[in-house]
Amino acid sequence: MATVTEPVTLPALSSEEMARYSRHLILPEVGMEGQQKLKAAKVLCVGTGGLGSPLALYLAAAGIGTLGLVDFDVVDASNLQRQIIHSTKDIGRPKLDSAAEKLQALNPFLNVVKHETMLTSKNALEIIRPYDIVADGTDNFPTRYLVNDACVLTGKPNAYGSIFRFEGQASVFAAENGPCYRCLYPEPPPPGLVPSCAEGGVLGILPGLVGVIQATEVIKLILGKGEPLVGRLLLVNSLDMRFRELKLRKNPDCPVCGSHPTVTELIDYQQFCGIVPEQKVASMQNGIPQISVKELKQRLDQGEKVFVLDVREPWEYEVANIGGHLIPLNDLPRRVAELNPDQEIVVQCKSGGRSQRAAEFLARNGFDKVQNLTGGILAWSSEIDPAIPRY
Amino acid sequence: MKIDIPAPLRVYAGNLPCVTVRAGTVSQALTTLFDQYPEFRKHLYSPEGKLRSFVNLYLNDEDVRYLPEREETEVKENDTLSIIPSIAGGSAPGCVPDSEPLN
Numbered sequence: 029m030a031t032v033t034e035p036v037t038l039p040a041l042s043s044e045e046m047a048r049y050s051r052h053l054i055l056p057e058v059g060m061e062g063q064q065k066l067k068a069a070k071v072l073c074v075g076t077g078g079l080g081s082p083l084a085l086y087l088a089a090a091g092i093g094t095l096g097l098v099d100f101d102v103v104d105a106s107n108l109q110r111q112i113i114h115s116t117k118d119i120g121r122p123k124l125d126s127a128a129e130k131l132q133a134l135n136p137f138l139n140v141v142k143h144e145t146m147l148t149s150k151n152a153l154e155i156i157r158p159y160d161i162v163a164d165g166t167d168n169f170p171t172r173y174l175v176n177d178a179c180v181l182t183g184k185p186n187a188y189g190s191i192f193r194f195e196g197q198a199s200v201f202a203a204e205n206g207p208c209y210r211c212l213y214p215e216p217p218p219p220g221l222v223p224s225c226a227e228g229g230v231l232g233i234l235p236g237l238v239g240v241i242q243a244t245e246v247i248k249l250i251l252g253k254g255e256p257l258v259g260r261l262l263l264v265n266s267l268d269m270r271f272r273e274l275k276l277r278k279n280p281d282c283p284v285c286g287s288h289p290t291v292t293e294l295i296d297y298q299q300f301c302g303i304v305p306e307q308k309v310a311s312m313q314n315g316i317p318q319i320s321v322k323e324l325k326q327r328l329d330q331g332e333k334v335f336v337l338d339v340r341e342p343w344e345y346e347v348a349n350i351g352g353h354l355i356p357l358n359d360l361p362r363r364v365a366e367l368n369p370d371q372e373i374v375v376q377c378k379s380g381g382r383s384q385r386a387a388e389f390l391a392r393n394g395f396d397k398v399q400n401l402t403g404g405i406l407a408w409s410s411e412i413d414p415a416i417p418r419y
Numbered sequence: 420m421k422i423d424i425p426a427p428l429r430v431y432a433g434n435l436p437c438v439t440v441r442a443g444t445v446s447q448a449l450t451t452l453f454d455q456y457p458e459f460r461k462h463l464y465s466p467e468g469k470l471r472s473f474v475n476l477y478l479n480d481e482d483v484r485y486l487p488e489r490e491e492t493e494v495k496e497n498d499t500l501s502i503i504p505s506i507a508g509g510s511a512p513g514c515v516p517d518s519e520p521l522n
Contacts, residue, residue, distance in 0.1 A: 172505075194426065
């Protein structure tokens with residue numbers, strides 16, 4: 029039986045908390061000590077989408093003390109068919125803000141930690157380390173393998189769930205002496221071999237079923253009660269409403285959790301999954317590549333070192349800016365030495381006109397990694413961050 | 420025996436959720452399936468004839484990889500062979516990045 033948290037002293041419950049959790053307290057399998065264990069527990073939900081929604085809501089309701097959330101997406105209308113933590117009014121908002129608000133409203137005793145980032149090989153270990161258990165509710169193979177490897181390397185169990193159309197899979201991976209995701213599937217399918225969810229669709233209630241199974245496993249692991257889904261793969265078919273169970277074995281030759289592991293640190297999971305960076309045919313204007321605000325945001329979010337050069341006037345910068353380095357267009361010739369010709373520079377202005385001229389000037393002066401931000405800060409305001417004032 | 424076809428691969432097996440075949444071993448059952456649906460083979464086996472590492476075969480609830488006789492294990496009429504591919508979906512659409520299908 030797996031027990032995850034065995035703190036020396038468990039946190040006490042206030043009288044309000046006792047009233048809230050009374051139905052747990054009278055259950056012998058939970059009781060006061062179990063409820064205190066839940067309060068002491070720190071759980072990381074990777075993704076606040078279809079699986080993450082019911083998972084996080086039920087964990088919050090159950091009295092988990094600290095719930096970390098990882099997401100960098102914004103709520104889209106097409107999410108609402110299954111991502112029940114988000115509401116119609118949240119369309120366009122960061123999922124993290126929307127989710128944190130609902131969780132906090134449900135349970136004010138909960139400590140929500142927001143990680144507004146994409147989980148990457150660079151940050152995964154650091155993000156996961158403070159938590160006791162990880163619940164993987166992501167939606168793509170690179171992140172699945174990343175979460176698995178990071179859990180094995182940090183010794184955290186992973187309550188796993190995934191869905192396709194009307195079928196789901198759930199298990200607990202990387203528990204002590206249990207198999208990991210790579211024991212089951214050593215390698216991901218090459219891109220394109222399996223039809224995507226975008227082609228296949230997904231039944232809206234299915235992540236509800238599977239996400240609640242993940243939440244159940246998290247709670248059992250914390251309480252140290254019941255039979256955890258370790259070494260078992262639960263198959264859910266919502267169309268036939270059949271649940272089946274398959275035996276999973278720890279692979280002694282597993283590259284991550286086997287007796288002679290070959291993967292001892294996080295790797296490049298995009299490459300591992302055969303995903304070649306998109307070869308973009310950049311639209312050009314007068315020899316200057318044009319970059320969209322969405323692409324710039326994505327690259328900044330991924331931690332790429334892109335230098336944003338703002339060529340507007342200081343008063344405009346004061347009204348609204350996205351943190352770029354300010355050199356007004358007319359000052360550029362005499363201040364060009366402030367810029368590093370080896371660095372990738374994205375030039376930005378109000379709507380893309382002045383920045384194009386600035387980029388052409390830089391290109392003539394030996395800067396060959398210069399791009400122009402299409403639509404300027406106005407496009408940023410309308411497509412990325414409505415909080416940026418339009419003027 | 421019955422062969423369960425998982426949703427992501429059904430398109431290569433006439434969109435059927437399961438296929439019934441007469442066979443003496445796991446391997447014969449699969450050969451019969453491939454004879455009926457030749458497209459299916461390349462989704463389970465590499466050109467070198469190795470079971471792809473993102474697909475698992477289960478005879479009832481046992482992983483065929485861990486059966487002593489593996490794919491030569493004898494099967495009975497009421498056995499079920501399940502093909503369990505990895506799926507990654509969870510929130511946004513797009514389990515697998517779209518690209519050109521392999522030939």
